[in-house]
Amino acid sequence: MLTRNMGQTDRVIRTIIGIALIALAFAALSGGWAWLAGIVGAVMLATAAMGNCPPYAILGINTCNTK
Template sequence: MFKKNVGSLDRILRIVLGVALLAGFVINGASGYGWLYLIGIVPLATGLMSSCPLYSLFGMSTCPMKKD
């Protein structure tokens, strides 16, 4: 599937941020710009998959280097 390029701390932060934004949508979704909370789907998905397309595009990775 996708190459893993999201490290442990980065992954945890993405999941927490995604869940917090989606919770904000549930709590405050009826406001005028409440739909913006749905952007939380992106960090949640990338955190759960351990892969970020933008990291791949720029050649970045927060995964620890493998020791040979």
């Protein structure tokens, strides 16, 4: 089981940026840039939904207020 290491503010920011990147990928970008924006956006949405960021775990960062 993954331990939460992201706070509410971090999750909201990632959700907004993830949605924006996916919208940008479909609406304004083409080719490789569209794929890159879509993948990064999807990863940001997934980490926001799970509340866990693997790089945070590796670096020892925890923005979650609950124990």
